[in-house]
Amino acid sequence: MSARCLHAALVLGLTLGTAACATSSETAGPAPKPQTQQADGSSIERAVVIHEDDTRRGIAAENRWIxxxxxxxxxxxxxxxxxxxxxxxxxxxxxxNGQTRAVYFDIRHFFGKIDGRPLM
Incomplete structure (x- = not known):
């Protein structure tokens, strides 16, 4: 390979490598949540999702979970x-045992609803 071809290949490789780095950092969004994260209710980020469409059934589901x-x-x-x-x-x-704690529930599916319909 001639020196001229080698120089052109090196410049092309550096240009593409730099462009790829710039593109990946510009388009990178927030890091995905770890796959091992469980909805154990220990924080708002790990809230237990209640899949009910009615406020009374949703509250009953929270009580059952507890x-x-x-x-x-x-x-x-x-x-x-x-x-x-x-x-x-x-x-x-x-x-x-005397300990106090908080449990978090995601209630978007049932909050303010009766049989799937908004109260208002």
């Missing part, structure tokens, strides 16, 4: 939260 996953805990408070366009219940609990 009884099944956190036996011996009872509700001591509740807050309605908005975060990143979503709507969440934060349920505060006191457990049999």
């Amino acid at each position: 009884q099944t996953n956190l036996p011996g805990c009872r509700k001591t408070g509740q807050a309605l939260l908005q975060h990143n366009g979503g709507i969440y219940d934060q349920i505060r609990l006191r457990c049999a």
Whole structure:
């Protein structure tokens, strides 16, 4: 390969490599959530999604989840939260061992609905 061809190939390679780096950094979005992340209710980001279309059934599903996953805990408070366009219940609990904790539920499917229809 002549020196001229080698120089052209080197320039082309560097140009393409630089362009590829610039393109990837400009188009990179937020890092995807890890696949191992579980909806365990320990934070708003890991909120348990309730798949009901009715407020009463949704609340009953929250209570069942608490009884099944956190036996011996009872509700001591509740807050309605908005975060990143979503709507969440934060349920505060006191457990049999005296510990307190909060559990988060994603309630977008049932909040303000009766049989799938908005209340208003």
